[in-house]
Amino acid sequence: MKIHQVSVFVENKPGRLLAPCETLAKAGINIITLSLADTHQYGILRMIVPDWQQAKEVLERAGFVVNVAEVLAIEVPDHPGGLADVLRAIEQAGINVEYMYAFSERLNDKAMLVFRFESADAAVAALAGCNLKLVSNITPAGKKIT
Amino acid sequence: MTTRFHPASSPDFVPAPQLRELQSQRLRAVVRRVYDQTKLYRNRINEAGLRPESIESIDDIAQLPFTVKSDLRDTYPFGLFASPMDEIVRLHASSGTTGKPIVVAYNRHDVEIWAEVIERALVSFGLHEGDILQNSYGYGLFTGGLGLHYGGERLGATVIPTSGGNTDRQIMIMKDFGVSAICCTPSYFLHILDRAAEIGVDLRSLPLRAGIFGAEPWTDAMRQHIEQAADIKAYDIYGLTEIIGPGVGAECHCQNGIHIFEDHFYPEIIDPNTGQPLPDGETGELVLTTLSKQAMPILRFRTRDVTSLVSEPCPCGRTIRRIHRISHRTDDMIIIRGCNVFPSQIETALLEVEGALPHYQIILTRSRGLDQMEVQIEVNAQILSDRIGAMEELQARFAKQIEHIIGLHVVVTLAEPRTLPRSEGKLRRVMDQRNL
Numbered sequence A: 001m002k003i004h005q006v007s008v009f010v011e012n013k014p015g016r017l018l019a020p021c022e023t024l025a026k027a028g029i030n031i032i033t034l035s036l037a038d039t040h041q042y043g044i045l046r047m048i049v050p051d052w053q054q055a056k057e058v059l060e061r062a063g064f065v066v067n068v069a070e071v072l073a074i075e076v077p078d079h080p081g082g083l084a085d086v087l088r089a090i091e092q093a094g095i096n097v098e099y100m101y102a103f104s105e106r107l108n109d110k111a112m113l114v115f116r117f118e119s120a121d122a123a124v125a126a127l128a129g130c131n132l133k134l135v136s137n138i139t140p141a142g143k144k145i146t
Numbered sequence B: 001m002t003t004r005f006h007p008a009s010s011p012d013f014v015p016a017p018q019l020r021e022l023q024s025q026r027l028r029a030v031v032r033r034v035y036d037q038t039k040l041y042r043n044r045i046n047e048a049g050l051r052p053e054s055i056e057s058i059d060d061i062a063q064l065p066f067t068v069k070s071d072l073r074d075t076y077p078f079g080l081f082a083s084p085m086d087e088i089v090r091l092h093a094s095s096g097t098t099g100k101p102i103v104v105a106y107n108r109h110d111v112e113i114w115a116e117v118i119e120r121a122l123v124s125f126g127l128h129e130g131d132i133l134q135n136s137y138g139y140g141l142f143t144g145g146l147g148l149h150y151g152g153e154r155l156g157a158t159v160i161p162t163s164g165g166n167t168d169r170q171i172m173i174m175k176d177f178g179v180s181a182i183c184c185t186p187s188y189f190l191h192i193l194d195r196a197a198e199i200g201v202d203l204r205s206l207p208l209r210a211g212i213f214g215a216e217p218w219t220d221a222m223r224q225h226i227e228q229a230a231d232i233k234a235y236d237i238y239g240l241t242e243i244i245g246p247g248v249g250a251e252c253h254c255q256n257g258i259h260i261f262e263d264h265f266y267p268e269i270i271d272p273n274t275g276q277p278l279p280d281g282e283t284g285e286l287v288l289t290t291l292s293k294q295a296m297p298i299l300r301f302r303t304r305d306v307t308s309l310v311s312e313p314c315p316c317g318r319t320i321r322r323i324h325r326i327s328h329r330t331d332d333m334i335i336i337r338g339c340n341v342f343p344s345q346i347e348t349a350l351l352e353v354e355g356a357l358p359h360y361q362i363i364l365t366r367s368r369g370l371d372q373m374e375v376q377i378e379v380n381a382q383i384l385s386d387r388i389g390a391m392e393e394l395q396a397r398f399a400k401q402i403e404h405i406i407g408l409h410v411v412v413t414l415a416e417p418r419t420l421p422r423s424e425g426k427l428r429r430v431m432d433q434r435n436l
Helices: A018-026 A052-061 A082-092 A120-127 B007-013 B016-037 B039-047 B058-063 B069-074 B108-124 B143-155 B167-176 B186-198 B220-230 B343-354 B388-406
Strands: A002-011 A033-038 A042-048 A066-077 A097-102 A110-117 A133-135 B088-093 B103-107 B132-135 B158-160 B181-184 B210-213 B233-240 B245-251 B258-260 B265-270 B284-290 B301-307 B334-336 B339-341 B360-367 B370-378 B411-415 B430-432
Touching (some): A042 A066, A052 A066, A066 A082, B016 B039, B016 B284, B058 B265, B088 B108, B103 B108, B108 B143, B186 B210, B334 B360, B343 B388
Parallel strands (some): B210 B233
Antiparallel strands (some): A097 A110, B088 B103, B233 B245, B245 B258, B284 B301
């Protein structure tokens, strides 16, 4: 149901984004999707990877401070109004969407979005009645997300 | 808690009148020695209209001229030595961030005194023969390493001379050798704590029971943090290169003030502006006179450390007086927009918000005539969130708490881990880029 998102802090300076990506690359870890939240001074690079524990360990060993958050990966029907249906269910349950971003690849002709809710568990419950698929173990590259 | 009486600490329990008699006798001798052996003191004593024999008792000490740090620079390298070179067995030097370092000398008698006061300090921390002491002070020109080393050996502890640096190895040794006490700068111990957590070592599960921290000021809040995070007692040891190195004073198990080994180092508190002595209990600048050192005695050294003398007896029974822990130095005070600010205040604010001390640095800049203070905080696992909003909120809380304590608006910025300067010796917390 829920998946783990790995975040690192990067200063808003040339080259800073490269360092965590390179660290993961050297360890052979593929970034399935990512999003960068930024302020003028720094950014938070959030990533979905096949094995979050391994990624956390590799990044920490390289000196990064790592945050792990529970997010939901939701398959959204790729037609007009698809996303609106999801958001309606969430809004009706009074759950706040902290942020969201899309998977870079399409899956089964559906769009896949990563949602960070105030409470992942509450969101899972709110979405239970909707005909939506919460992805927990299939990735576009056929790798397991843990 | 009571500590067993250790014979090494007996000079700490001498009745006050007897102590004063010893101090008077030693002061007369040291004044005579510096008058005869050093040009600087001979000239100063003459200029003050004194003769060496005018100083009859310790009560006359305030008549003597002060010594300031620049006197040691001006007489670089050997100008204040009061023993011939062939009697000097050791030289140390301060790090000297600007210009020449200062050089200090010890003869055989002085290195004995030094080991004695360190032994007395270790006894007052509850250490004894059989303790395993990891000495993570830097070995070299810095007085910390060798100072603790010989005092530890004199006590009969097993001293491990790890020196500073190579933190993973420090942690490995601490664990594998069953270390019971460690000495280093408090900022280095925080670094050890961070690193231990990263590599999955819980210091609370080790035999380590005492930390001996000095060479830089640290707050009570920092002590609480260290004591909880490592499950040890954290003791303050005080000293300075110009006087002997570490071992000028030390806390006892009461952890309520630093006992000055005043049979060797006589403390006074003065008003830093007028130079006038202040009564016990009043806060001012600590001034120290070496009473027994021979190779390089120093009269009335202005330490720049701000504290007060405690005259009330200590529950531990030691008769030697205490000073309050050093909260700041007259020269680490930042004057910004007319306000006096001390790094220790920033530290207190950060601890209040986080409950743990993040690594930080203070940067002062001046833009269009207006001073700005920026506090850079290194992001750690407690600070990092995946939500920008939470990070910004935390920055605002830091800024608000600092403003609450110092009364000035500051800019709080976040830095990547391990990017702020660290030192395994003393830490430089303030970067003044104002070109004053």
